Amino acid sequence: EPEVTQTPSHQVTQMGQEVILRCVPISNHLYFYWYRQILGQKVEFLVSFYNNEISEKSEIFDDQFSVERPDGSNFTLKIRSTKLEDSAMYFCAGGTSGREYFGPGTRLTVT
Amino acid sequence: RKEVEQDPGPFNVPEGATVAFNCTYSNSASQSFFWYRQDCRKEPKLLMSVYSSGNEDGRFTAQLNRASQYISLLIRDSKLSDSATYLCASLSNYQLIWGAGTKLIIKP
Numbered sequence: 001e002p003e004v005t006q007t008p009s010h011q012v013t014q015m016g017q018e019v020i021l022r023c024v025p026i027s028n029h030l031y032f033y034w035y036r037q038i039l040g041q042k043v044e045f046l047v048s049f050y051n052n053e054i055s056e057k058s059e060i061f062d063d064q065f066s067v068e069r070p071d072g073s074n075f076t077l078k079i080r081s082t083k084l085e086d087s088a089m090y091f092c093a094g095g096t097s098g099r100e101y102f103g104p105g106t107r108l109t110v111t
Numbered sequence: 112r113k114e115v116e117q118d119p120g121p122f123n124v125p126e127g128a129t130v131a132f133n134c135t136y137s138n139s140a141s142q143s144f145f146w147y148r149q150d151c152r153k154e155p156k157l158l159m160s161v162y163s164s165g166n167e168d169g170r171f172t173a174q175l176n177r178a179s180q181y182i183s184l185l186i187r188d189s190k191l192s193d194s195a196t197y198l199c200a201s202l203s204n205y206q207l208i209w210g211a212g213t214k215l216i217i218k219p
Contacts, residue, residue: 042211042212043198043200043207043209045207045209048206056205056206058206097143098143098144098145098160098200098207099157100157100207101157103154104153104154105153105154
């Protein structure tokens with residue numbers, strides 16, 4: 001059964017540094033998503049991506065965030081200048097219309 | 112303003128019992144609803160979609176009440192492996208809006 005994969009599983013970075021989180025979605029999915037979940041809190045939508053462009057984004061997804069799907073395979077989330085409050089689990093997902101398949105997540109720790 | 116609300120629990124339930132969760136939503140324009148299951152420090156996994164006519168899959172039944180704006184999940188004959196956090200989500204403007212989850216603990 002195909003799976004969504006994410007790397008790294010855990011990323012530790014210093015405040016102000018740039019991080020890139022990587023995801024390989026299931027190949028036949030058309031929509032891709034990034035979510036975050038701060039420890040002990042609810043899952044929060046960040047952005048959806050379709051046909052090589054952002055289709056929706058939340059208020060969280062400000063100018064510090066960007067997404068790319070450079071080679072038709074990898075789907076990346078970049079945070080330009082990390083803040084302490086960016087520490088969270090970041091989940092990539094693919095699917096459509098609410099039926100989404102999540103990757104195992106990347107735990108981002110900003111120190 | 113909370114768009115999707117759930118009782119955080121935990122619900123402590125003996126094995127074999129039936130347990131029910133409710134989830135309320137505030138956006139009457141929400142198109143679709145879903146139940147996901149999340150194990151500790153793992154990713155959410157889709158459990159069920161919720162249709163207006165109700166949806167049943169084995170021991171799990173999900174129902175939607177649009178008039179009262181809530182969805183429900185019923186688990187029959189609960190098993191130890193059902194212990195997890197159950198998240199409800201509504202689809203609004205192509206975004207999933209999540210509840211904070213209800214923690215379920217099944218005790219032997």
